Amino acid sequence: MVKQVATFAVKKGLAQMLKGGVIMDVVTAEHARIAEEAGACAVMALERVPADIRADGGVARMSDPELILQIMDTVSIPVMAKCRIGHFVEAQILDSLGIDYIDESEVLTPADEAHHIYKHNFRAPFVCGCRNLGEALRRIGEGAAMIRTKGEAGTGDVVEAVRHARTVLGEIRRLQNMPEEEVMAFAKEIGAPYELVLETRSLGRMPVVNFAAGGIATPADAALMMQLGVDGVFVGSGIFKSGDPARRAAAIVKATTHYNDPKILAEVSRNLGEPMVGRNVSSMPEADRLAGRGW
Amino acid sequence: MKIGVLALQGDFHEHQVMLQGLGAEVVQVRLPRHLDGLNGLIIPGGESTTIGKLAVAYDLMQPLRQFGREYAIWGTCAGAIFLSKDAMRPQPLLELMDIRVERNAFGRQVDSFEIGLNVPALAAANGENPPFHALFIRAPLIERVFPPAEVLASLEDGRIVAARQGKLLATSFHPELTGDTRFHRYFMEMAE
Numbered sequence: 088m089v090k091q092v093a094t095f096a097v098k099k100g101l102a103q104m105l106k107g108g109v110i111m112d113v114v115t116a117e118h119a120r121i122a123e124e125a126g127a128c129a130v131m132a133l134e135r136v137p138a139d140i141r142a143d144g145g146v147a148r149m150s151d152p153e154l155i156l157q158i159m160d161t162v163s164i165p166v167m168a169k170c171r172i173g174h175f176v177e178a179q180i181l182d183s184l185g186i187d188y189i190d191e192s193e194v195l196t197p198a199d200e201a202h203h204i205y206k207h208n209f210r211a212p213f214v215c216g217c218r219n220l221g222e223a224l225r226r227i228g229e230g231a232a233m234i235r236t237k238g239e240a241g242t243g244d245v246v247e248a249v250r251h252a253r254t255v256l257g258e259i260r261r262l263q264n265m266p267e268e269e270v271m272a273f274a275k276e277i278g279a280p281y282e283l284v285l286e287t288r289s290l291g292r293m294p295v296v297n298f299a300a301g302g303i304a305t306p307a308d309a310a311l312m313m314q315l316g317v318d319g320v321f322v323g324s325g326i327f328k329s330g331d332p333a334r335r336a337a338a339i340v341k342a343t344t345h346y347n348d349p350k351i352l353a354e355v356s357r358n359l360g361e362p363m364v365g366r367n368v369s370s371m372p373e374a375d376r377l378a379g380r381g382w
Numbered sequence: 383m384k385i386g387v388l389a390l391q392g393d394f395h396e397h398q399v400m401l402q403g404l405g406a407e408v409v410q411v412r413l414p415r416h417l418d419g420l421n422g423l424i425i426p427g428g429e430s431t432t433i434g435k436l437a438v439a440y441d442l443m444q445p446l447r448q449f450g451r452e453y454a455i456w457g458t459c460a461g462a463i464f465l466s467k468d469a470m471r472p473q474p475l476l477e478l479m480d481i482r483v484e485r486n487a488f489g490r491q492v493d494s495f496e497i498g499l500n501v502p503a504l505a506a507a508n509g510e511n512p513p514f515h516a517l518f519i520r521a522p523l524i525e526r527v528f529p530p531a532e533v534l535a536s537l538e539d540g541r542i543v544a545a546r547q548g549k550l551l552a553t554s555f556h557p558e559l560t561g562d563t564r565f566h567r568y569f570m571e572m573a574e
Contacts, residue, residue, distance in 0.1 A: 092495045103427070104392055106392060123431060165491060210492040
């Protein structure tokens with residue numbers, strides 16, 4: 088076999104190396120250094136964390152390549168960056184920088200209200216958000232090599248991440264328990280490619296790595312998502328919007344590894360200072376919710 | 383046979399599935415006491431800085447070094463870095479193998495690749511030994527091997543990607559991702 092680059096196996100493989108880890112949102116090179124020092128397995132480079140994107144309003148776009156390059160130069164761990172849903176030129180720009188993962192993200196303002204990016208054509212792998220199995224498998228069909236729950240970014244409220252993880256994992260359990268003649272109708276019902284539905288059924292899990300994201304703010308939140316059955320966690324606003332980011336970041340890393348050990352979880356949860364100020368998703372107007380973006 | 387997989391961070395579950403398929407009993411190792419009664423240990427792929435920090439935080443460094451003086455340990459990618467004496471930058475290392483590694487030596491993720499690799503040590507009793515399908519993901523290079531460590535496999539240009547030193551094994555690539563069980567069987571023989 089001759090040398091091949093940018094194959095789906097190596098794209099998906101990097102996400103497998105991130106499993107059991109914490110991916111942290113950072114807005115400066117200094118944040119990135121703090122995140123790496125705390126044990127992050129990757130960082131997401133962006134100009135504003137989701138909580139600030141919410142507060143500022145307006146159109147949220149891809150970050151300045153200069154900022155992304157500075158962060159890539161600062162840390163040895165993988166660096167991810169976000170582009171808008173459907174904005175394949177932003178993705179081309181990120182790809183040209185040599186970014187390690189592109190997040191086609193609902194946190195930014197969508198550029199296309201019908202279509203996502205055709206992701207197979209890029210050298211860099213993509214991660215995409217989902218609320219349910221159908222959405223996840225559509226993204227994988229387009230070429231996503233990693234999936235995350237959408238949750239509700241920038242709120243510090245974990246309820247939507249729990250809802251989305253339970254929905255995805257519950258649908259997989261249902262798929263595994265149905266007789267095979269019902270699988271085609273199930274694929275139609277959830278709007279997912281039939282071959283990927285079959286693959287998910289035989290694996291008993293999604294064919295790519297599945298992280299939790301959107302509202303995780305404490306070590307207990309991270310461990311909750313891990314116990315529900317995700318492969319790792321993204322923490323966005325939860326770290327650098329808290330009182331003591333370095334300490335909280337290290338605690339969330341430990342909680343993600345020792346998610347099944349309540350004594351360690353109690354230990355790492357002590358004296359973390361103020362968590363980010365949360366915002367209840369249940370009392371939030373529909374127009375303020377980001378998770379509905381994506382098709 | 384009871385094999386541990388260091389489960390601090392990374393693709394430890396992929397190793398676990400491979401080992402279980404070969405009939406091994408598998409234990410996830412997160413704390414020093416989990417090393418008790420093991421015949422060998424695999425340190426998986428992942429981020430070596432993350433794995434190192436968690437190993438320091440939970441007092442695993444000395445127990446792992448002690449374990450490696452007696453039993454077999456195999457490190458894949460980040461695990462190979464963690465086993466080395468020198469990673470050419472400051473980070474926690476077990477310093478068990480006389481190898482020098484260079485992190486991300488092939489470039490960033492966009493340069494990650496797969497290739498067929500000749501590994502003479504994997505030759506079966508009947509002499510058959512097709513190339514090993516090897517995935518290199520932001521992979522380290524084994525920049526230099528110092529005796530008594532030995533080279534086990536190299537790319538065609540001579541760059542070293544697998545080494546062995548007694549009961550210690552290091553690979554830059556990920557046999558746990560391919561479904562080819564030859565390396566896992568090779569390691570289980572080392573651990574016996």
